[in-house]
Amino acid sequence: MHGKHLISVALLWAGLTAVGELLVFADLFPTVGSHEAEDFDSIFRFLLILGIPVFTFVIAVVTYAALTWRIRGEAPDGDGPPIRGHGWIPRIWLAITAGLAIFVMIHPGLTGLAKLQSSATAYGWGKEEADLEINVTAFMWQWTFDYPDGTQVSVSKGGEVVIPVDKYVKFNVNSIDVVHSLWIPAFRMKIDAVPGRTTFMTVHPTRLGDYREDQSYRVQCAELCGLDHGKMWLPVRVVTESEFEAWLASLKPQGN
Ligand SMILES: [Cu+2]
Structure with a gap:
């Protein structure tokens, strides 16, 4: 050249x-x-x-x-000679x-x-067990989130997924029909929901967040799964531990 x-x-x-x-x-x-x-x-x-x-x-x-x-004017009829080399x-x-x-x-x-x-230990938390495990079920076109105390939030109930800040949270994910994908943009984490097996993802939220102020705080299906795929989302809120306990208590049926 x-x-x-x-x-x-x-x-x-x-x-x-x-x-x-x-x-x-x-x-x-x-x-x-x-x-x-x-x-x-x-x-x-x-x-x-x-x-x-x-x-x-x-x-x-x-x-x-x-x-x-580039060629100016009329284009030539054929290709030029081949260039061979071992440059x-x-x-x-x-x-x-x-x-x-x-x-x-x-x-x-x-x-x-x-x-x-090895997320539990890799972030210096020194423990294997999650602070909070939430069982997630995906189906066309909804999510349900089951908390350990029996609280359930879902798309159909207009729910929001609330989790405590600075805790190690594990989502165990299932699907009962087709492949969906659990995605929370603010955490950059995404895992497929596969029928017939349980997948999981773990997150360590580091700051408070609320969907109403920041749309990256939301659960969004990230696997095109049919007609209402785009509606398969839920707001996410990251709160302090005491706010989290209060939120769980507020969802308990009266009289318990
Ligand atoms: Cu889906």
Whole structure:
């Protein structure tokens, strides 16, 4: 490749990369409502930081080539002669991109999965048992959330999912018809609800939150499951422990 072209492409690449890397640190994410969300956002940023130079390199070369060697006037009848070669650029490109891909599969891919699956201890809470386990049942097109004390909230009852802050909360998830997916954007956590088996996800909410002020506090089905899939959602509220106890008590039937 001609030196002038090489320098031009390199400058274009550097410029696009600088813009892209700046965008990574723009505040584009929803509310960070849990330890898991902190992890996922930093993983997402890490992958963007690594991926942006690869992406901008392709864009720079294609854009520069399209502008510089475009056909003016009448197009030729046939293709040009084939170009065959074993240049150093493709070899380095292959080595770097393959290396990056394998690297991110291991970290943060496998290391992140391992951390999530040992979530109870990985976040320094030093315990295996959840503070609160909620059994979740999904069906077309509703959710029900059963609390340990027998309280049940659901879409049809206009309920809201209330959980205490700074506690380790585990959702055990089932479906009785098709595949649904339990997703709470503020926590960045999502797990499929699969008929015939129980899946789970755990969250450590780190701050108070309320759907009425922030729509990332909601349960949303994230697996297209039919006509009313979009209505398969519930507000979420993260409250202090005493507010949580009061909320549970307020839902108890009178006289108990
Ligand atoms: Cu669904």
